Amino acid sequence: MPKNKKPRGGRPAANFEPRYGAKKTSFHDRHNGGPARDGARDERGARADAGDRRSAPAAGGYDRRPGSRSAGHRGYRPAEAESGAPKQRWNASERAGRDEARGIRNRAESGRREAPHHRNDERSERPRYNDRPSVGGRFDDRPRRDDRGGQRPTGQRPTGPGTYRDERGGDRPRFDRDDRSRRDDRGAGTQRQGFRDNDHRDGGRPVRDDRRGGGERPRFNSDRGAERPRFNSDRGTERPRFDRDERPRRDDRGGDRARSNDRGADRGGERSYDADRARRAFDRDRTQRSYEGGRDERSRPSTGGAYRTERPRPLTSDTRGRPARNERPSRNDWNATGRPESTGAKFTPGDDVVHERLEAKSVAAVEVDGVTFGDLGLGSNIVDTLVGMGAATPFPIQAASIPAVLAGRDVLARGRTGSGKTIAFGAPLVERVLQSQAGKRREFGRSPRAIILAPTRELALQIDRTIQPIARSVGLFTTQIYGGVPQGRQVGALKKGVDIVIGTPGRVEDLINQGKLDLSDCRIAVLDEADHMCELGFVEPVQRILRHTADGSQKLLFSATLDREVAALVDEFLVDPAVYEVAGEDQDSSTIEHRVLVIEHRDKADILTSLVDRAGKTLVFARTRAYADMLAEQFDDAGIPAVSLHGDLNQAKRTRNLERLTSGRVNVLVATDVAARGIHVDDIDLVVQADAPDEYKTYLHRSGRTGRAGRSGRVVTLITRQRQRRMTELLDRAEIDAPFENARLDDDVIEEIAGRVPTAADLTA
Template identity: 45%
Template sequence: MRLQRRLTGTPPDAPGSVAASQPRLPRYGPFGGRLSVSDSARADARQGDLSVASTLTPALPPAATFSELGLPAEVLLMLDELGVTEPFPIQAAALPNALAGRDVLGRGRTGSGKTLAFGLGLLARTAGRRAEPKQPLALVLVPTRELAQQVSEALTPYARALRLRLATVVGGVSIGRQSAALREGVEIVVATPGRLHDLIERKACRLGRVRITVLDEADQMCDMGFMPQVTEILDQVRPEGQRMLFSATLDRDVDQLVRRYLHDPAVHSVDPSAGAVTTMEHHVLVVHGPDRYAVATEIAARDGRVLLFLDTKHGVDQLTRHLRASGVPAASLHSGKSQPQRTRTLAQFKNGQVTALVATNVAARGLHVDDLDLVVNVDPATDPKDYLHRAGRTARAGRSGTVVTLVLSGQRRETSQAMADAGIAPMITKVRSGEADLSRITGARAPSGVSLDGGPAAARPKNHNAPFRGLGTSKDEARGSGGKSRKGGEARKLAEARKAARVRRGG
């Protein structure tokens, strides 16, 4: 028997799935209009299907409460202390199968509680065991340092309650300290593939006793080129052990992992991959090129936190400098920062010292900030999965939020395609800086103009269509093609004119 279950446009209707009773959601184009059946199918095809082979055993029915799952008393007490009163849909669906030792393939939108969906089962099944030096018993693989930190923080209270030792293994921090922690013995390791590979190469970690392996955000690990390291790691854990793959999007990128390493998995998809979150509003703001920097600055100066996404580290750093010079408490986050810098920046954003976090896609997954109600794509996402994960930083855990994308007229076609593939139907508004519509949608307001770093106030961006590539430079220079500074060119022309005048006067 071979069941082909699609994890794209609609939830599966397998027996025991939380999504079995959910209606098929309508699909919409990005600039209005409901998609036809054929259009929806083409959107699914672009996003990719995941066909789960050899799924023979129906999934266990979902749990209505944590207490009926048979979790250890220490875990139930900690859930109560932390105010976690009832399971989210992905937890209700996945935990019965995870606790039973079943392989699990789960998809739920970001902020839906996936960490506890795999974490509580992993901890409960590891409780009472003791790891030998360098030989952990359970492993959670994640693509980024930020996600590793978040997973570790989420699981640590329950691990301590069960007297389980947990270590976080990521790049950017001392590998010697991580080796020392593994030598002392830890039951659970939360790791990025690259750093774990390095520790294995140094013979500081052996995976032969790992009974439970989780891949969180598995598709992103494939997208980031981690597939060889992930398969190498999975080949070293116990072959008869339990494997669980979780993500907000599961598509063909992880098909190879599913077919090779999961056996008779329980499949749970509690949300459509289009991210149809009723508490999330999507807006496309069509801006005039020379005005885009001013629009982004006014949005960042709003009363409340905002997360702004750009494509490049250079663009992130430049916008951050401009915002701080304009009086906006801003900080940057990207892969060029050291891990202590990234950790400090996230802490400042969460406690309100920083109100505008400017980031690359490194912040698109694994970043949870309570009550973050606005995400801005300063550079539009051209990949539907990137859009969904960026958007998933807001409207988490049932809260409301707004996602805004700034689009130039020349970017509308590409943005339209990406949002159609993501199943998003945004509201479209043409705006200029200082307008009431911009304030109504985003809370934008004029910045104070007082530099936070003691330098001069930021000048208004020059009138050109590439404001994030370098203020005061021509597009040719910004693109590295030998163009010259506008100010420099004007100065040279003025000097030449003065020289010619002196020659005419006989000077």
């Protein structure tokens, strides 16, 4: 009851209007040819009610009827009746009801996956069309391909560009933000649930339970603040250089690197960071193409575990007839500044700048053979937990960074997507927090000792899912602090006392300013996707947050594309950082196949539908939120269950839609770049870029959603002829070779990519 407060006037306005208003409207106008029937109302007017509805489920029946038919019910309002605003409610629930009536449910019922009404919630209740039924049963059995193959030839789908608008326009209210927002958090069952799961505390255990671990652990150094002095003495020399200017030439560096036994390395020092290993400039970069000649000659270390010095690059020209990489224009050619050194400083925004790489110690897989997490310095509880999570032995990036983190050093680490970075910083972070508290009681209301910042809420949630069990295994608590959800629970957790905070910059800073989050005792700060966190708009809040952490707090910066974009932050906050990368991370050692389809714009919609009409999980990237929504709807209408993920959705929907892909209830997720970084879904085997990315880093991160932890994956990017040049340059910067193929709707290449027919490679293999 309480939950269902009626319209909470204030809230809806706050939430929705600012964000959605303009955009949505325009979408509707364009596509619906007029005010969407329900949609229009939903968007705006209904909002007020949204609150109610949302809660309604809790109170009464979530299932279907918007409950409000009866005058007594809070949901009941004139508005609902069709007058105006309230209409909204109607949408979610009612539509569900309507859908059922249409028999949609029948189809789904047989399916194990998702109930129709569910879908509705999610996708803003789009009306289902009758034509869809033809695809009966598709909801359930994934093997949709099979059933549909005949029935839904690509060509006949009503999805041509523009079709969506005409055909469905009028009736498709699917964009209502309200709906989405409606459930927002507040109270809705699902959301809460999500919340709850993540909050370890909610597991129901009393706050202080389980604090056993603390005392028992060997306490190396209890307090890192004190001991974390930077040992310039021994590390100074070998410390990776961050300075652009004084960066020694590759040749000379061998020498100083000799002393690589820093504490971080001691455990693995011998095995991994040898003096003789040239300090690979990881970066040697792209900027200095001139050096590349030499690089090419080197042999590829990836196999042998040799330390990679340079990224081997294919000399042959690719299928497109482009010149071999070496001959292609260098970064300098396109880089407006032309100053490789200018890194950290912002270049012209908008430019796809390739920052100079960071020099780093490189660790190869072979070097960590036989090494265990225990060997790296982690306690047994943590090791056992990792094993339980499936991480039996450390990946290279983990073997490299764990000892350094445990030694209290600031660390910069680069490991390609899916290489295990979360555990690389998470496990040693937990160990250190534990050590710092050894012997102390975990007091009620204690302030956090560590904070992990991520660029998106989904990523923060995901990181917590990985770290929480590790922390819990030693009696430490974590909590998530991110926006889009009520802060009450988060503040409550903080009041009880947590050890590790994982969150996004906005809410974290908000709570700091409200005096509800005290980072003064925070001794470790982690920036995941660090380079992204250093981009314009993100870096300022991040800097302010870091300034709130304890003096001399340890900083850990991780990213698959870590480069000198983080220089400004490093200069201010890091002291003598250890920098690591993994050897042999080049395309040749990757498990991802890249392809570019050059298409006619008019075929785009149909080609996309054809591409996602497959058995495996597919992640589609769109440049804008509206297009992501549109595509999801398009696929759905074509009989391919799909959901979207972008910033216009309320957090509950964001979380739910992502979960739908993870759980396999849908096989297609259409997202904006909110899902480009960090998100891990086990078995995405195809990434489709409906819109080519503007930056090479974005390309690398998006494509990194597949091919994780050694699995194979495929990435296809759709471009029009006019974009070929830009795409070529982008791939160059990403150091990826991908064939460009002209494709039309029914070409075999599409069938191949979708996996409906074996590829040439498959056949030969």
